[in-house]
Amino acid sequence: MAKDDLLPHLYDLLQRAVSTPIIERIFAFVVDIFVAAALTVVPVVGIALAPIYFFVKDILPFNGHTSFGKAVYHIRVVNIQDNAPLSRTMMFKAVVRNIIILIPLLNLVDLYYLLATGKRLVDNWIETDVVLFDESLETKDIH
Numbered sequence: 700m701a702k703d704d705l706l707p708h709l710y711d712l713l714q715r716a717v718s719t720p721i722i723e724r725i726f727a728f729v730v731d732i733f734v735a736a737a738l739t740v741v742p743v744v745g746i747a748l749a750p751i752y753f754f755v756k757d758i759l760p761f762n763g764h765t766s767f768g769k770a771v772y773h774i775r776v777v778n779i780q781d782n783a784p785l786s787r788t789m790m791f792k793a794v795v796r797n798i799i800i801l802i803p804l805l806n807l808v809d810l811y812y813l814l815a816t817g818k819r820l821v822d823n824w825i826e827t828d829v830v831l832f833d834e835s836l837e838t839k840d841i842h
Contacts, residue, residue, distance in 0.1 A: 721817060723772040724829060730768030731756055757793045758785045769829075779826040792825045 731753070738749040756766035757776040764784035765775035776785050776796065785793050799821045800806050812820040822828055 720774070720831065721813060723774055724813075727766065727768035727772045727774060730771055731766045734767045754794050754797045755790060757796060758787060758790060760787070763832075773832055774829050775832055776827050777830050779828055782830075785827065792827055795825050796821055796827065 734756075735749040735753045738745045738752055741748070757769070758764055759766065762770055763775065764786060769775055776793070777783060778785060778789060778792070796819075799809055809820045812818070818828070
């Protein structure tokens, strides 16, 4: 890609992100960051709970197997094979999805892939997807 083509390409990526449900995923992530930060206010226990919440937030059984941020925007992570929400038996997938965020270069590649394709690179690797759901728990694919 030529240097002159880079700016229009980035603009196109951002435009696509704003006009699709990707923006809901980003806002849900921001809500989850605030939840994790709020947990650190609780002395001693909160500092341990914040990272635990962050890594397993997509399998919270008391919250419909989704994080608080995703619940606000009515989205959840599902297993591609059966379209079922992630559960404790799929904890590995939940942890891998969230640990990627701690690896700076891979995180940037993952974000670029999300903006370019509508789906995170890590979701392709571990065969998960993010879907919309309503109160009756019917799901629709949003990537």
